[in-house]
Amino acid sequence: MRAEHHRHSTAPITFHNxxxxxxxxxxxxxxxxxxxxxxxxxxxxxxxxxxxTRPDLVRILARSDWPFALPRFxxxxxxxxxxxxxxxxxxxxxxLGSASHVRSDRLPKLNDVQIEALDAIETxxxxxxxxxxxxxxxxHFINNLxxxxxxxxxxxxxxxxxxxxxxxxxxxxxxxxxxxxxxxKDEWKKTFDPKLNRVWHLEAMPDGFFPLRSQAN
Numbered sequence: 001m002r003a004e005h006h007r008h009s010t011a012p013i014t015f016h017n018x019x020x021x022x023x024x025x026x027x028x029x030x031x032x033x034x035x036x037x038x039x040x041x042x043x044x045x046x047x048x049x050x051x052x053t054r055p056d057l058v059r060i061l062a063r064s065d066w067p068f069a070l071p072r073f074x075x076x077x078x079x080x081x082x083x084x085x086x087x088x089x090x091x092x093x094x095x096l097g098s099a100s101h102v103r104s105d106r107l108p109k110l111n112d113v114q115i116e117a118l119d120a121i122e123t124x125x126x127x128x129x130x131x132x133x134x135x136x137x138x139x140h141f142i143n144n145l146x147x148x149x150x151x152x153x154x155x156x157x158x159x160x161x162x163x164x165x166x167x168x169x170x171x172x173x174x175x176x177x178x179x180x181x182x183x184x185k186d187e188w189k190k191t192f193d194p195k196l197n198r199v200w201h202l203e204a205m206p207d208g209f210f211p212l213r214s215q216a217n
Contacts (some may be wrong), residue, residue, distance in 0.1 A: 016091035020191035021170030036154030041125035071213035076183040
């Protein structure tokens with residue numbers, strides 16, 4: 001991996017879900033000098049719009065032939081109907097590759113209709129998005145199974161108070177949370193394994209610090 005991983009860059013990030021976690025939470029420790037808003041969109045709103053105007057794309061998104069390459073190669077749906085609920089789980093980097101996650105030429109590529117479906121999600125999500133302006137001390141919790149999120153590009157300032165720094169948590173409630181589709185259970189198991197060490201970077205890391213991650217989102 002290279003240091004331009006989008007999570008550790010200042011570039012904008014398109015709408016996505018985290019690859020594991022019922023609830024995604026972030027504590028804002030400090031904000032950028034400009035930009036960097038956290039932007040949300042209801043996947044249920046996206047789904048309803050597609051179902052009303054492009055039901056063919058709903059069927060495409062629910063097919064099990066989407067070639068996810070990260071954190072491992074796996075063909076599975078983007079959209080699930082599971083236990084009476086619509087669930088979304090995807091990120092463009094895992095499907096299209098990125099500067100820091102270069103996709104192997106040996107892996108299957110998305111076809112034109114699949115790319116059209118991803119673009120439709122992005123277009124509808126942007127048209128119905130909710131922008132959140134945060135300040136230091138704010139904590140947000142979102143349903144990772146039903147809410148998409150993206151990040152605005154930003155510019156950091158020279159002082160520590162003008163450098164964007166969030167502390168993220170992924171939460172799982174096995175008793176009260178939604179049941180997870182079989183195709184996603186492996187990532188949930190790896191993420192919430194009680195044997196894993198938990199590291200919390202409450203203070204900003206030095207410039208150039210880059211933790212290695214297998215996940216793209």
